[in-house]
Every structure is written in C-alpha cells, then in structure tokens.
Amino acid sequence: MTELTLIGMGAGDPGHLTLAAVQAIRAADLILIPEKDGKEDLADLRRVLLADILPDDGVQVRAFAMPDRDRLPADYPGTVQDWHDRIAGVWHTAMAGAARVALLVWGDPGLYDSTLRIARRLPGLTVRVIPGITAIQALTAAFAIPLNTLGGAVAITTGRRLRDHGWPAGADSVVVMLDGQDSFRHLDGPAHVWWGVNVGRPEQVLIAGPLPDTADRLTAAKAAVRAQVGWAMDIYLLRRTLTDD
Numbered sequence: 001m002t003e004l005t006l007i008g009m010g011a012g013d014p015g016h017l018t019l020a021a022v023q024a025i026r027a028a029d030l031i032l033i034p035e036k037d038g039k040e041d042l043a044d045l046r047r048v049l050l051a052d053i054l055p056d057d058g059v060q061v062r063a064f065a066m067p068d069r070d071r072l073p074a075d076y077p078g079t080v081q082d083w084h085d086r087i088a089g090v091w092h093t094a095m096a097g098a099a100r101v102a103l104l105v106w107g108d109p110g111l112y113d114s115t116l117r118i119a120r121r122l123p124g125l126t127v128r129v130i131p132g133i134t135a136i137q138a139l140t141a142a143f144a145i146p147l148n149t150l151g152g153a154v155a156i157t158t159g160r161r162l163r164d165h166g167w168p169a170g171a172d173s174v175v176v177m178l179d180g181q182d183s184f185r186h187l188d189g190p191a192h193v194w195w196g197v198n199v200g201r202p203e204q205v206l207i208a209g210p211l212p213d214t215a216d217r218l219t220a221a222k223a224a225v226r227a228q229v230g231w232a233m234d235i236y237l238l239r240r241t242l243t244d245d
C-alpha cells in the first residue's frame with residue numbers, strides 16, 4: 001500500500017511552510033519533483049526548500065518530467081482529462097517501490113490545483129493532504145487587509161471567467177487568479193484593486209489603486225518581473241469601493 005501526501009508548500013516564500021509540512025517532508029521515503037521545460041526556477045525553488053529541511057539521508061528526491069499539454073485545444077475538457085491521465089501514469093512509474101511518497105504542491109492543494117484529481121486516478125493509494133498558505137492569504141497579508149468586507153461574500157474566480165461573465169453576482173470582494181490576459185481591463189464600471197505579482201518572492205511587486213487608472217502599471221510591473229526572473233504569477237482582490245466595512 002502506498003501513501004501519497006500532498007503537501008501545501010505555500011506561495012513561494014519558504015517561510016510559508018508549516019510545521020506539519022516540514023514533518024510530512026521529513027517522514028517521506030520519496031519526494032517527487034515535477035520538472036517542466038521553461039519552469040526550471042520553480043523546480044529549483046522546491047529543491048531549495050527541501051535542502052533546508054531534509055535530513056542528510058533517508059529521503060530520496062526524484063524528479064519527473066511533467067507531460068505537456070496543448071494550451072489552446074479545440075476540446076478543452078477532453079484535453080485536460082487526457083493530460084491528467086498522462087500525469088497519473090508518470091507518477092505511477094516514478095513512485096514505484098516507495099511506501100510513503102510526498103509531492104510539494106504550490107500554495108494549497110485544494111485551491112485551483114488538479115493534484116487531488118490526478119491522485120484519484122491511481123488505484124490503491126491512500127491520499128493525505130497537508131494544507132498550505134494560499135496565494136490569496138499571501139496577497140491579503142502583504143497588504144495587511146481583510147479578504148472580506150464586514151459580513152460580505154467573497155468570490156474566487158479566474159481571469160477568463162471575469163472577462164467572459166463579468167463581476168460575480170452577490171460578491172462584494174472578488175479574488176482573481178490564473179489571469180494570463182490582464183482581465184482587470186475588461187471590468188464594467190470602476191473598482192479598487194489590490195494586486196500582487198510573485199507575492200512572497202524577493203522580486204514581488206504590490207500595487208493598489210483605482211481601476212481602470214492603475215491598469216497600465218499592473219501590466220508593466222508583470223512584464224518587468226517576468227523579464228527579471230523568467231516567470232510571473234499575479235493575483236488580485238477587487239472591490240467596488242475602497243472600504244472593507
């Protein structure tokens with residue numbers, strides 16, 4: 001029987017690792033690290049985190065090549081299902097013979113991440129989750145603001161949904177993730193934005209202000225961070241007004 005522990009590693013700051021995460025890393029026999037062309041920095045970050053907390057021997061670290069997928073497929077659900085099947089196959093091979101396997105998952109495994117869906121494809125695995133600090137928590141902490149207004153509802157959505165469907169009904173605070181298209185430019189009506197790129201990393205940039213006036217600064221800051229370190233992930237909180245009460 002193999003136990004697979006999905007360990008939330010936080011959103012890029014080594015200080016996000018919880019005590020439970022450190023204990024789970026040290027208790028593993030094998031730690032799998034995804035490697036993807038063009039994302040070497042992120043694999044390196046996992047190695048740096050591990051180097052600080054692993055004992056000198058006893059835990060094996062094994063890299064696996066993350067399968068690629070078509071970014072603009074005609075059949076999106078079918079393509080993603082097939083991609084997840086292929087990742088599950090690669091995991092299956094990579095974890096052969098190990099009893100306690102761990103995977104470091106960016107942020108928290110339960111938030112906009114498919115690791116749990118992929119793990120379900122492998123029969124006979126016991127899956128355990130160690131929660132991690134999400135990019136949402138990293139963002140609101142960086143600005144020292146609450147996520148929600150007083151008693152208000154929060155929606156968490158993607159850049160694509162914001163663009164296609166507009167402001168989520170009933171929410172006075174909206175968190176936008178996975179936005180490769182600067183979807184804050186497509187909002188109807190004014191809003192206030194708290195925006196961060198590579199939050200928690202040394203190169204992080206935080207910008208707050210009214211939209212649409214701030215939009216060009218956000219686009220430029222994201223491009224500058226990407227040019228500096230080779231990758232850029234942004235996240236933002238929107239409210240119609242500046243107030244949180």
Ligand SMILES: C[S@@+](CC[C@H](N)C(=O)[O-])C[C@H]1O[C@@H](n2cnc3c(N)ncnc32)[C@H](O)[C@@H]1O
Nearest residue numbers: 011107108111134135177178198199233234235
């Ligand atoms: C695939 S999702 C993973 C989310 C992750 N599981 C979590 O709990 O935060 C990737 C998205 O998370 C956000 N994100 C993750 N880390 C971030 C960071 N350090 N700074 C800004 N945004 C981040 C971005 O919106 C990015 O597009």
